[in-house]
Amino acid sequence: MAEVSIIMAVYNSQEYLAAAVQSILDQDYDDFELVLVDDGSTDSSGAICDQLAADHPNVVAYHTANGGQCHARNYALDRISSPYVGFSDNDDYYLPHLLRDNMAILHQTGADCVYYGRRLDIYDTISSKPRVSTICPKTKAVYAGEQIHTHYDEVRSGSDAVWACIYRRKVIQEHGLRFDERLRHGCEDILFTLQFLQSAQCVATNPQVYYNWIRRASHSSSFTITDDFKLGFQMTVALEERMMRDWGVYDRMPSYYADHMAGCLLNPLETALLAGMPSYKQMLPLFSWVTQVIEPYKKDMGRRITSLPRRVFCSLVLNGHYRIAYRCMKLAAVYLSKTKR
Numbered sequence: 001m002a003e004v005s006i007i008m009a010v011y012n013s014q015e016y017l018a019a020a021v022q023s024i025l026d027q028d029y030d031d032f033e034l035v036l037v038d039d040g041s042t043d044s045s046g047a048i049c050d051q052l053a054a055d056h057p058n059v060v061a062y063h064t065a066n067g068g069q070c071h072a073r074n075y076a077l078d079r080i081s082s083p084y085v086g087f088s089d090n091d092d093y094y095l096p097h098l099l100r101d102n103m104a105i106l107h108q109t110g111a112d113c114v115y116y117g118r119r120l121d122i123y124d125t126i127s128s129k130p131r132v133s134t135i136c137p138k139t140k141a142v143y144a145g146e147q148i149h150t151h152y153d154e155v156r157s158g159s160d161a162v163w164a165c166i167y168r169r170k171v172i173q174e175h176g177l178r179f180d181e182r183l184r185h186g187c188e189d190i191l192f193t194l195q196f197l198q199s200a201q202c203v204a205t206n207p208q209v210y211y212n213w214i215r216r217a218s219h220s221s222s223f224t225i226t227d228d229f230k231l232g233f234q235m236t237v238a239l240e241e242r243m244m245r246d247w248g249v250y251d252r253m254p255s256y257y258a259d260h261m262a263g264c265l266l267n268p269l270e271t272a273l274l275a276g277m278p279s280y281k282q283m284l285p286l287f288s289w290v291t292q293v294i295e296p297y298k299k300d301m302g303r304r305i306t307s308l309p310r311r312v313f314c315s316l317v318l319n320g321h322y323r324i325a326y327r328c329m330k331l332a333a334v335y336l337s338k339t340k341r
Contacts, residue, residue, distance in 0.1 A: 002058065003031040004103060004166060005082040008090055009072035010049055011039040016091035016214075017048050023212075024088060025056060029099035034059045035076045040066030045090075070179035070188050077172065085172065087163040091214055095119075098210035102166050109142045111204035112168040113196065115158045118211040122274065135159055137205035144202045149247035153256045155203055160190040163211055167196060175199040180232070185225070186271075187232025194239050225268055225275075225286065234293055237264050241297060250300070258304035262314050265294045269317075273329055280326045287322040294318060 006024055010017060024034055036059065038046040046063055053061035064075055073087070084106065088094060098116070105114045117136025137158040143151050158164055171177070177195050179188050197203070241261065244250050250257045268290055272278060278286075294301075298318050305311040316325040 002033040002082045004033075004084040004086055004099065005076070005080040005169075006032055006034045006086045006088055007037070007073055007076040007080070008034065008088045009037050009039055009069040009076075010041060010045050010090045011066070011069070011072075012041050012043045012045055013090040014041075014043045014045050014048060017045055018052070020088065020090055020092055021052055021059070023093040023095075025059075026096075027094060027099045028097060029103060030058075031103075032058060032099060033080075033082065035080060036061045037072040037076050038063045039069065039072040040064060068181060068184040070181040070183055073179045074181065077169075077178070080169070083169055084166055085169045086166045088211075089163060089213070091216070092163065093212040093214070095210045095212055101208070102206060102210065105204050105206055106166060106168075109202070109204050111142055111202040112171050112200040113165050114204040114206055115155075115165045116206040116211065117209040118159050118161070118164050118213050119209050120213045120215060123214070123216045134209050136207045136209060138207060139205060140207055142202065142204045148197065148200065148203055149249070150252070152244065152247060152249045153253055155197070155205065156260075158205065159211075159213075160193050161213070162189045162192055163213070165193070171196065171199050180235075183228050183232040185229040185232075187229060187236050190236040191232060191239065194236065194243065198243070225271055229268070230289065233264075233268060237261075237293055240264075254300075255304050255306050258301040259306055259310075261294065261297050261301050262305045262307075262310050265290055265314055265317065266310070269329065273332065277330065280323065283326055283329075284322060287317060287325065291318055291320065 008020070013020070021034065021036070036049040036052065038049045038061065049061040053059045062075065062079070064072060077085070084103070102114045102116055105111070115137050117134060119132065119134045121130040121132055123130050135158060138154050141151075141154065143155055148155055177192065177199065179192055183191070244257050244260070268286060272283065272286055295318065301314065303311065305314060313325060313328055316328070
């Protein structure tokens with residue numbers, strides 16, 4: 001039995017799959033298995049999975065009818081037996097030492113999970129070159145019990161995505177954690193992350209970058225705003241807002257609460273911007289929907305948002321000044337298209 005299972009849902013990724021898998025096979029840590037779940041691909045991805053499994057004894061391939069990434073991940077979770085589980089998308093890359101360093105932290109600390117940093121390369125419809133950014137946990141630390149609540153801002157300072165963490169599988173099993181299979185276009189990671197945090201007794205953070213997220217407008221499902229994305233967004237906003245109140249974050253760190261809720265508001269609007277700036281008429285329903293979701297928390301955000309531009313923009317949206325907000329987004333699109341990368 002391997003020490004850690006890496007789950008990769010695969011769908012129509014024949015251009016990127018082999019390189020994504022190779023980045024895991026190249027890790028300087030041998031005690032892992034890579035579980036590929038072909039989610040009903042219509043290109044040659046399924047055949048590539050089979051060939052990779054035939055060539056490498058620690059690679060396993062499964063095939064399912066198309067049910068979405070969440071279904072594929074749940075399918076794999078039901079079939080692994082390793083003490084730990086990690087994830088990777090089928091067009092991203094593990095960076096050197098990801099498994100070695102973070103498995104060492106788990107063994108040394110006894111934590112239920114370890115969060116690490118990621119690099120993001122965005123290939124959008126605005127600029128000709130990728131836009132690059134990184135996000136990492138603030139510090140290398142271990143938080144146990146109530147410390148997860150009192151240091152919530154540090155615990156949540158890294159990425160929301162499940163591929164930015166290695167989890168203790170026992171916690172997933174004992175608490176019946178699953179990916180919500182209704183969600184095919186985003187937010188499923190955040191929901192799983194929050195539910196795991198509610199169940200964990202000890203969390204470790206590692207402020208180094210170990211994962212390369214490649215976000216392509218032509219390939220990434222997270223560039224689309226669909227009904228299931230909206231459902232997931234509403235679920236995650238409501239759950240995290242309640243967690244921040246129940247865990248005392250709202251009272252102890254009101255500015256963090258406000259900044260976090262502002263980030264929630266901006267997320268779908270940024271997605272629309274990067275996917276190709278729609279017309280004002282096309283954006284109106286999105287503005288209206290975002291306002292409706294965030295409206296219950298409007299009075300608790302206000303001037304507590306620390307960034308003045310963000311505070312002004314959120315105020316414009318939440319107070320229905322959509323045309324001005326749209327013009328601000330158009331200016332941002334022009335700036336992004338002209339900025340050298």
